[in-house]
Amino acid sequence: DIQMTQSPSTLSASVGDRVTITCRASQSISGWLAWYQQKPGKAPRLLIYQVSSLESGVPSRFSGSGSGTEFTLTISSLQPDDFATYYCQQYSSVWTFGQGTKVEIK
Amino acid sequence: QVQLQESGPGLVKPSETLSLTCAVSGYSISSGYYWGWIRQPPGKGLEWIGSIYHSGSTYYNPSLKSRVTISVDTSKNQFSLKLSSVTAADTAVYYCARVGSSGWLGYWGQGTLVTVSS
Numbered sequence: 001d002i003q004m005t006q007s008p009s010t011l012s013a014s015v016g017d018r019v020t021i022t023c024r025a026s027q028s029i030s031g032w033l034a035w036y037q038q039k040p041g042k043a044p045r046l047l048i049y050q051v052s053s054l055e056s057g058v059p060s061r062f063s064g065s066g067s068g069t070e071f072t073l074t075i076s077s078l079q080p081d082d083f084a085t086y087y088c089q090q091y092s093s094v095w096t097f098g099q100g101t102k103v104e105i106k
Numbered sequence: 107q108v109q110l111q112e113s114g115p116g117l118v119k120p121s122e123t124l125s126l127t128c129a130v131s132g133y134s135i136s137s138g139y140y141w142g143w144i145r146q147p148p149g150k151g152l153e154w155i156g157s158i159y160h161s162g163s164t165y166y167n168p169s170l171k172s173r174v175t176i177s178v179d180t181s182k183n184q185f186s187l188k189l190s191s192v193t194a195a196d197t198a199v200y201y202c203a204r205v206g207s208s209g210w211l212g213y214w215g216q217g218t219l220v221t222v223s224s
Contacts, residue, residue, distance in 0.1 A: 001168075034209075034210035036211075042216075043201055043216055043217050044152065044211070045214075046206075046210060049208075049210035050208065050210070091208060091209025091210060094154075094168060095209060096154065097151055099151050100151050
């Protein structure tokens with residue numbers, strides 16, 4: 001299976017900060033990557049698919065980039081509603097997720 | 107608006123079979139898309155279990171394939187998961203979801219916690 005490794009595991013930030021989360025694949029996944037946001041007790045919410053396509057209704061402060069094996073999710077200006085755990089997912093072969101990045105209030 | 111709702115027993119005994127159903131509203135399964143199951147052990151990350159097309163074509167995670175069966179009932183607009191020979195390691199919140207055109211998961215159910223315990 002393709003392993004997805006996110007960094008950092010935990011990120012402490014303040015409202016207004018620019019935040020970047022990295023996801024690395026153990027082999028090339030081309031552009032088959034999505035990002036999700038999950039809040040406690042809730043289902044994940046799709047933010048971005050195909051590396052950089054913003055899901056309908058998702059604020060434009062979220063963006064994605066990358067190719068091959070390295071990808072990033074960027075939040076341009078962190079808002080109070082953004083404190084959550086973020087997961088990447090590859091769907092190149094057997095679908096796998098990263099271990100998650102928890103964005104905490106600094 | 108597409109909505110998914112999981113249902114099934116919240117407690118299953120070890121060695122027995124876990125059975126869950128996902129009822130879909132706001133979209134006809136027969137119209138297309140793959141539909142999938144994902145699980146999340148308490149405090150841990152997400153694991154894809156498998157997916158099914160309205161025609162019945164399935165795609166399973168190889169790590170679970172020997173124990174998983176996913177089926178679809180288009181007349182009831184729902185799909186189901188069966189996981190056999192469960193152990194405590196199968197304790198998790200189980201989600202159903204609609205799969206986007208290439209593999210992303212655009213619509214999710216709220217999830218249901220299944221505990222494996224005697």
